[in-house]
Each structure stands twice: as C-alpha cells, then as structure tokens.
Amino acid sequence: MSQTGIISDEEVEILINDVLEHHGYDFTGYSRASLKRRLSRLYSLDKHLSFAEFRYKTLNDDVYFKHFVEGVTVNVTEMFRDPAFYQMLRKQILPNLNTYPFIRIWLAGCSTGEEAYSIAILLKELNLLHKSLIYATDINPTVLEKASLGMFPLSQMKSYSENYIAAGGIKDFSSYYSANYNLAKFDEELKRKMIFSTHNLVSDRSFNEFQLILCRNVLIYFDRPLQFRVLQLFDQSLENLGYLALGTKETIDFSPISATYKKVGTEKVWRKVSA
Amino acid sequence: MRKIDALVIGGSAGSLDVLLKILPEISPNIDFSIIIVVHRKQGMDSLLSDLLSYRTELKVKEADEKEKILKGHVYIAPSDYHLLIEKDFTFSLDYSEKINYSRPSIDVTFQTAADAYGDRLVCLLLSGSNADGVNGLISAKKNGGITLAQDPESAQVTYMPEQAILRANVSAVLKIEEMANYINSLSLNP
Incomplete structure (x- = not known):
C-alpha cells in the first residue's frame, strides 16, 4: 500500500x-x-x-x-483544562486528602507544567499547599526545564483565567502571576512545593507512594498492553484509598487493576478500595 | 463492484444540516463504517451524538480510543481530540497541536484512514469555512480511495468544498439530495 x-x-x-x-x-x-x-x-x-x-x-x-x-511526544497542555475536572478536585478530592498529615501527589506526564501550577493554586486556596508535595515528572528533560521556570505566555492568561473561574475559582487569577513582557511568571510560593524529575512511564519503576496520581492524556498514546502496564505501575504507587485521575477519554475499565478501584463522580477519577 | 470498508465525512460550518438531512436516508443495512469529523465547540459531544442518533437506525456513538471500528456503525470524533485510524482498524485519540486551527482536524482522520483503508475508503468533504480536509482528500485519492465534495452551490459555506474541487481532484461532486443514494450504492447489500 x-x-x-x-x-x-x-x-x-x-x-x-x-x-x-x-x-x-x-x-x-x-x-x-x-x-x-x-x-x-x-x-x-x-x-x-x-x-x-x-x-x-x-x-x-x-x-x-x-x-x-x-x-x-505530545506536549500540548493548558491550565485548568477541563474545568469540571478541576471543580471536582477542588470540591471533593483534595478536601478528602486533608486528613493526611502530609499529601503526596504524582503528576505523571506533566509536560511544561501548566497542570502542576493549576493544582498548586487549588491546594493553596484550600489551605493545603503547606503540607503538600507535587512530584511532576515527564519523559522529556526539555519540557521539565520549562516547567521549573513557571513562566507561561501572557497571551494564554485570558483563557486560563476563564478556565479557573469555570473550575470554581473566585480570586483574581492575575494575583497568581506577574506580567513580564509577554510572559506570566507564577508565584515562587507555588513552585516551592513542586519537584520536577524525569521519569519514563515505559521503563522506570515506582518511586514513592502517593494519595493522588494524575496522568491525563498520556495513556491515549500507548497501545493496550502498555496502558495496562502503566496502570499497574500507578497501582503500585498509590496508597489504599488514594485517587487516580485520567484524561476525559481514558479509562481503567477492562484493565487488570479495575477490580480494586471504584469510580468517583462523573469525571475520570477512581479510588483504590483495597490493596 | 469493489467493497468499501469505511466512509469518512468531514465538515465545518454548515455541515450539521447536511448530516441531519442525509443520515435518515442511509440504509440501516450498509456493510461499512461511517466516521464523522465535524468542527464544533467543546463540550457539545453528547448533544451531537443524540441529535444524529434520533435520525437513523444505525448505531451512533462517539469514538472511543482503541475501539474496534465495526460496520453498520456511525462514529463521531469527540471534540478537542484528533481522531486517528490505526492499521488494525481501531481508533486512536491524540491531543497534539491544532491543524488548520482545528481539533479534531479532518485532515488527520482522512490521512490516517487513507493509510489504514487504502482503496476501500470513501471520503466526503462538506460545507465549511476553511480548507481542513483538502490535504486528506489528496492522500485518500493517492491511496486509491474515492473522494467526494459537496456541491458548493448547495453548501451554506462554500470555501471548504470549493477548495476540495480546486485542489484535490475529487472523484465526484454531489448535491445534498444525491448523497444518500450515492452512499447506499457503495454497499453491496443496500
């Protein structure tokens, strides 16, 4: 052909x-x-x-x-993408994590960091940021360098601000960054609770236990066997009663881990119900 | 006559009306899959599937990633993802950069369908205001597929089918009222 x-x-x-x-x-x-x-x-x-x-x-x-x-690899991302999902994080998932003395979150496939800063903003508004740590990983060292700068195009801020509001945000979104020429530099306070590191979901192992793992729009690029392997890696890295969040078109249904997970709400979030 | 495995329909502004008109006329016995890629606002997904499923006995659903593509089914590309066809006739989704300011991009689905289906593919480009899909038609034709454009005379927005006719050397140009018959005739058991 x-x-x-x-x-x-x-x-x-x-x-x-x-x-x-x-x-x-x-x-x-x-x-x-x-x-x-x-x-x-x-x-x-x-x-x-x-x-x-x-x-x-x-x-x-x-x-x-x-x-x-x-x-x-695809590195397209945005802040507060799918506001309904972030609404659920804000209202339901993150408040539930408040019982832990220390909150560990793994953001797998963080790309240039927009999601990491979105989550940090939610944690800050819920008064959880001081006891949280976001492990933001990606296969790709170049995007991690960008992520650690915490600077995003100023031209995007209008749409991110709309997403933030649609996700239940009530503050002035521009209070989180300072404009610097055509870039928006986000507060250092948000970044202090992030650890950026390379991690290859295909070949690297579990490196910690988390209460929340987010991996959104990464599995869509993998074939079924690899998807299942990565889900097992997440399972090994998630505490009992921890949450796993995937992209809007991704699922754990039919995977080897689905039996021990319970769907939470209408978004693509599952809770680990037994070890 | 040669057997067809898939009909892929792409459209933008003014294409929904066409789909609503032709879908009720398409035979429920067609022996190929229909895949629809239309540009639209985010978050209107279930609305579009519902709207279309009221008009046909064919099974209409939004395409899921890794889903096996079945004949007699109508699949809709979800909003804000590119829809790709794999060689094993399953769908993949992709959240990469917009193409022609569009996600889903019609070019992406036409081109990957051309790769997967070769000459067992028909691509139809409807009304719209940009040229997304035209390069895909060129690829489909190059791989032996049949390419079709809506008659611009009958299109609400003429640019997209005009570009198809101008640049893609389409196999045929169809008026809205000719489309359903043409599509039914592609099936070996109409």
Missing part, C-alpha cells in the same frame, strides 16, 4: 528500534498512527533532506535526540 506520510511504516519501525538500542528509549508500545504523524511532522519541521540523514542525526547527535524526544 502506498504511503501518505513522509515517513513510511517501515521507517517508523527502524527509528523505534534505533532509539531503543542506542538511547534506551522504548517507543515500541506507542500507538503507531500518532507516532507516524509525529515523526513525519518532525522530519518536515527540521527540513531533513533524506530519511538517512534524519536517522543518522537521531542516532548520533545527542543534542538532536533531546529535540527528537520533545518532538515525538
């Missing part, structure tokens, strides 16, 4: 194999249609002259490889 993308199916498999063998990054469990689009996009954005050149740079140029990982 002829190909519509710039990168052929065979070339996709060659790159996956190269990247696994030479760099230790395992993309074998990624959904192919999306991965192929990402690779074709990267190939044309970077104006490669041939597949051989693309492959050579990916294999041998470590600086380029960092850029490759950033380009292949």
Whole structure:
C-alpha cells in the first residue's frame, strides 16, 4: 500500500528500534498512527533532506535526540483544562486528602507544567499547599526545564483565567502571576512545593507512594498492553484509598487493576478500595 | 463492484444540516463504517451524538480510543481530540497541536484512514469555512480511495468544498439530495 506520510511504516519501525538500542528509549508500545504523524511532522519541521540523514542525526547527535524526544511526544497542555475536572478536585478530592498529615501527589506526564501550577493554586486556596508535595515528572528533560521556570505566555492568561473561574475559582487569577513582557511568571510560593524529575512511564519503576496520581492524556498514546502496564505501575504507587485521575477519554475499565478501584463522580477519577 | 470498508465525512460550518438531512436516508443495512469529523465547540459531544442518533437506525456513538471500528456503525470524533485510524482498524485519540486551527482536524482522520483503508475508503468533504480536509482528500485519492465534495452551490459555506474541487481532484461532486443514494450504492447489500 502506498504511503501518505513522509515517513513510511517501515521507517517508523527502524527509528523505534534505533532509539531503543542506542538511547534506551522504548517507543515500541506507542500507538503507531500518532507516532507516524509525529515523526513525519518532525522530519518536515527540521527540513531533513533524506530519511538517512534524519536517522543518522537521531542516532548520533545527542543534542538532536533531546529535540527528537520533545518532538515525538505530545506536549500540548493548558491550565485548568477541563474545568469540571478541576471543580471536582477542588470540591471533593483534595478536601478528602486533608486528613493526611502530609499529601503526596504524582503528576505523571506533566509536560511544561501548566497542570502542576493549576493544582498548586487549588491546594493553596484550600489551605493545603503547606503540607503538600507535587512530584511532576515527564519523559522529556526539555519540557521539565520549562516547567521549573513557571513562566507561561501572557497571551494564554485570558483563557486560563476563564478556565479557573469555570473550575470554581473566585480570586483574581492575575494575583497568581506577574506580567513580564509577554510572559506570566507564577508565584515562587507555588513552585516551592513542586519537584520536577524525569521519569519514563515505559521503563522506570515506582518511586514513592502517593494519595493522588494524575496522568491525563498520556495513556491515549500507548497501545493496550502498555496502558495496562502503566496502570499497574500507578497501582503500585498509590496508597489504599488514594485517587487516580485520567484524561476525559481514558479509562481503567477492562484493565487488570479495575477490580480494586471504584469510580468517583462523573469525571475520570477512581479510588483504590483495597490493596 | 469493489467493497468499501469505511466512509469518512468531514465538515465545518454548515455541515450539521447536511448530516441531519442525509443520515435518515442511509440504509440501516450498509456493510461499512461511517466516521464523522465535524468542527464544533467543546463540550457539545453528547448533544451531537443524540441529535444524529434520533435520525437513523444505525448505531451512533462517539469514538472511543482503541475501539474496534465495526460496520453498520456511525462514529463521531469527540471534540478537542484528533481522531486517528490505526492499521488494525481501531481508533486512536491524540491531543497534539491544532491543524488548520482545528481539533479534531479532518485532515488527520482522512490521512490516517487513507493509510489504514487504502482503496476501500470513501471520503466526503462538506460545507465549511476553511480548507481542513483538502490535504486528506489528496492522500485518500493517492491511496486509491474515492473522494467526494459537496456541491458548493448547495453548501451554506462554500470555501471548504470549493477548495476540495480546486485542489484535490475529487472523484465526484454531489448535491445534498444525491448523497444518500450515492452512499447506499457503495454497499453491496443496500
């Protein structure tokens, strides 16, 4: 069958194999249609002259490889995306965590950090931030560097402010950042309760126990077997009675962990009910 | 006649009316899947599935990720995600950058459908105000698929089908009242 993308199916498999063998990054469990689009996009954005050149740079140029990982993974995110979900965090989930002396939250696949700052704002408003720690992880070191700066385009603030209000926020959203040219720099206080670290959901293990794990719009890029493995990793990393939150189109139904989880409310949140 | 596995319909402004008109006329016995990608505001998902399911005996549902694509079903792309077709005829969702200012992008679904279905695919582009879908039609045709555009004369917003006719060398141009018949004729058991 002829190909519509710039990168052929065979070339996709060659790159996956190269990247696994030479760099230790395992993309074998990624959904192919999306991965192929990402690779074709990267190939044309970077104006490669041939597949051989693309492959050579990916294999041998470590600086380029960092850029490759950033380009292949999807890093689109926003603050208070899906306000109904954040409303539920604010009203139900986070207040329930108040009984713990210390709250540990894992945000897996945090990308450039917009969700981490959104959660920190909720914690602050609920007076929980002082005893919370947000572990924000991503496969991709470049986006973590951006996340740790806590600066987002000022042009986005109007829409983020609308999301914040739709999610039940009643303060002046602009009180959380200071405008600096075309960037909004968020308060240091929010960042002090975040730990940014690389973590590869495909190959790295559980590193702590949490009361809340959020991983939204990451599993959609994985095939079923990898989704199940990652859900098991979350299960191992979640305390009993802890919460797992996924993206609006993701589910734990039909997965090996579903038997010990109970759905909470109408959003994609489950509670671990027995160990 | 050649067997078709999927009909993918894309549209933007002015396309919902067309869908509401043609869906009741489509035979419930069609032996292929229908996949619909329309640009719209976020959060209107269930409304659109409901609206369309009232008009047909075919099973209408929003596409779920990893869902197996079945014949005789009508799938709707959820809002704010790209809808992709995998080679094993399941759906994938993708929250990557907007394409042509759109998510879902019609191009993305047409192109991945072209990859998965090859010449067993029909793509139809309806009324709309941007050119999302035109590149997808080109890919579909290149892979042997049949490509169709709404007759701009009958479109509320003409730009999208006009661009399709201008740039994608479509297999046929259809008036609204011709569409259901054409679609039914694609089925081996109408």
